[in-house]
Amino acid sequence: MATIIDGKVAAQSVIETVTRAAAALESGVGVKPGLAVVIVGNDPASHAYVNSKSKMAKQCGFNSVQHSLPEETTQEELEKLVSELNADPAIHGILVQLPLPKHLKSEPVIQSIAPEKDVDGLNVVNAGKLATGDLASGLISCTPAGALILINKIHGADLSGLNAVVIGRSNLFGKPMAMLLLSSNATVTMAHSRSKDLPGICRQADILVAAVGRPHMVRAGWVKPGATVVDVGINRVPAPEKGEGKTKITGDVAYEECAAVAGAITPVPGGVGPMTIAMLMANTVVAACRTFGRPIPKF
Numbered sequence: 001m002a003t004i005i006d007g008k009v010a011a012q013s014v015i016e017t018v019t020r021a022a023a024a025l026e027s028g029v030g031v032k033p034g035l036a037v038v039i040v041g042n043d044p045a046s047h048a049y050v051n052s053k054s055k056m057a058k059q060c061g062f063n064s065v066q067h068s069l070p071e072e073t074t075q076e077e078l079e080k081l082v083s084e085l086n087a088d089p090a091i092h093g094i095l096v097q098l099p100l101p102k103h104l105k106s107e108p109v110i111q112s113i114a115p116e117k118d119v120d121g122l123n124v125v126n127a128g129k130l131a132t133g134d135l136a137s138g139l140i141s142c143t144p145a146g147a148l149i150l151i152n153k154i155h156g157a158d159l160s161g162l163n164a165v166v167i168g169r170s171n172l173f174g175k176p177m178a179m180l181l182l183s184s185n186a187t188v189t190m191a192h193s194r195s196k197d198l199p200g201i202c203r204q205a206d207i208l209v210a211a212v213g214r215p216h217m218v219r220a221g222w223v224k225p226g227a228t229v230v231d232v233g234i235n236r237v238p239a240p241e242k243g244e245g246k247t248k249i250t251g252d253v254a255y256e257e258c259a260a261v262a263g264a265i266t267p268v269p270g271g272v273g274p275m276t277i278a279m280l281m282a283n284t285v286v287a288a289c290r291t292f293g294r295p296i297p298k299f
């Protein structure tokens with residue numbers, strides 16, 4: 001049976017470091033790290049994530065600001081808010097929750113966030129720094145940064161000689177995950193819905209990272225015996241066992257059968273998800289420390 005990689009424990013350790021760094025910043029320069037989270041519309045899951053982020057920011061001792069905008073918000077209104085937050089000296093991190101309602105274009109909004117406040121790491125400046133191997137001066141997308149910490153718990157920081165396969169090629173996860181694995185010396189394959197023989201590609205992986213958005217797509221036969229399997233999927237599926245109309249969260253990996261083959265595996269819930277919020281706090285405190293030239297905590 002595989003080692004279960006506990007994302008809640010790892011996230012708690014990150015949060016403790018963030019909280020200490022925030023307290024040191026406040027006692028040193030009298031300023032709290034400031035995080036502004038922006039949400040547009042009424043999607044219940046997005047509201048739940050944003051509330052968790054705002055609550056965690058308060059727990060870490062941050063100045064936590066939430067902007068909940070109505071569904072009918074225009075592109076101009078949203079970009080105006082981002083521009084005000086860019087200019088606000090009390091705000092060191094800005095996050096616009098995704099996905100945005102269909103009538104809004106996310107890319108111009110993301111690119112309008114000042115790179116030094118882009119705690120989601122999605123601005124081309126931060127994505128470009130990661131792609132060119134500069135992991136020190138930018139901000140890295142939260143979910144891949146958290147997933148790498150979990151992978152390092154099993155394999156250490158140097159992944160030389162290991163084959164890593166990332167299924168999924170989004171800007172939010174797949175691309176930055178592949179860049180981080182490459183920077184750690186893994187031999188990286190990016191696979192996606194148009195890849196030929198996905199199961200065969202996955203069977204080559206010592207580290208298999210699944211971000212496909214389809215419940216239980218990765219089956220035991222896709223997993224190399226002893227591999228580390230990282231499940232990034234957050235799929236809401238019906239849970240009749242919990243009562244009529246109830247739902248539960250499940251991953252992209254068929255957990256039970258893959259755990260029987262893998263050497264280590266992340267569960268859903270309780271794996272990569274909690275690391276996403278922890279790394280958002282980490283990016284915010286790093287952004288604030290940089291603003292004041294204070295020492296940058298290590299995660």
Ligand SMILES: Nc1nc2c(c(=O)[nH]1)N[C@@H](CN(C=O)c1ccc(C(=O)N[C@@H](CCC(=O)O)C(=O)O)cc1)CN2
Binds near residue numbers: 049234273277
């Ligand atoms: N601007 C962004 N938007 C979105 C991001 C992001 O990183 N930046 N990621 C996802 C959603 N997300 C954060 O926003 C997120 C997803 C899941 C979790 C989490 O802790 N999941 C728990 C289960 C929670 C539950 O039961 O509902 C777990 O896996 O244990 C945190 C954050 C899309 N949008």
